[in-house]
Amino acid sequence: MFAVYAARIDRDQPLSGLELGERPAPEARPGWSTVTVKAASLNHHDLWSLRGVGLAEDKLPMILGCDAAGVDEDGNEVVLHSVIGQSGHGVGPKEPRSILTERYQGTFAEQVSVPTWNILPKPKELSFEEAACLPTAWLTAYRMLFTNAGVRPGDSVLVQGAGGGVTTAAIVLGKAAGLRVFATSRDEAKRKRALELGAVEAVESGARLPQRVDAVIETVGAATWSHSVKSLKPGGTLVISGATSGDRPSHAELTRIFFLELKVVGSTMGTKDELEDLLAFCAATGVRPVIDEVMPMDRAREGFERLASGEQFGKVVLTNP
16 A cells, blocks of 8 residues: 655654655454545654654654544544553553554555554544544644643633644634633744634744733743743643753743742643544534645655645645545
8 A cells, every 4th residue: 555654764854764655554453443544644743753753763664644534444434543552442551652653553544553442433524634633733732721731711821833733723722712822933924823813912932921821832842941931920830742942941940930839741642532522622613623735645745844844834634535
């Protein structure tokens, strides 16, 4: 079957290890189901995999892609939960959890095999392309906001680095949930888009906000860390799920963190139940993922290049006929 896969690890030039071509189709195994992929979306995780983060060389070649929506063996339209390896999830209970593309072949292919437990019905209100955007970036944002930040309607939130999948999702979900959302970006066009999506104000990265916020959604890391901490109200919560600019800020702001009793919470992906809630939330409210571009799977390299450049706003989606 046709697939998009990591053939080599290159930490400096990750796209040099990206290959498109034929790979073996999934083999049947007890407790697992094969899904025909209709749409799959790119995440920064795919670029990190090409750099060898979370992907060992002895697992190569590895089909990339965490997210997908498609059709199962019984003809049902489904969405995949890509966190695999927890007790009772179709993999041995002693195995550490992982996500697709770390130990198991991913979704950028004609077919993918996952534990049957990891399959959820796709709401009829969502297209395959929309549903394929939800299981990683949008689920991450959902968990950051509503589980780990614990925000409620009327609260204020700062979203650092508007434009990526998680940050775009946080703006849209926050607006839909009645939050007062602020956003930052170095790019004027991305600040404008953030306002169009529902942010009450969008400022340049590092600029002073008109008020301190209840929570910060942080995925940028070192470049915005100090600003994130300084933007919080006393007792506020900083939720971090990534560090695209590096994980070693020049100033950790420890004094401010303990003096103002701030909370710093790490967040990774989300649970199957949270994905089910997110799907229902989108179906019921009309909220839809922001899609930057949809392209056929055989143009995947273009999609990777767009993601690596940082030019996209929202999700890049790959489709099969």
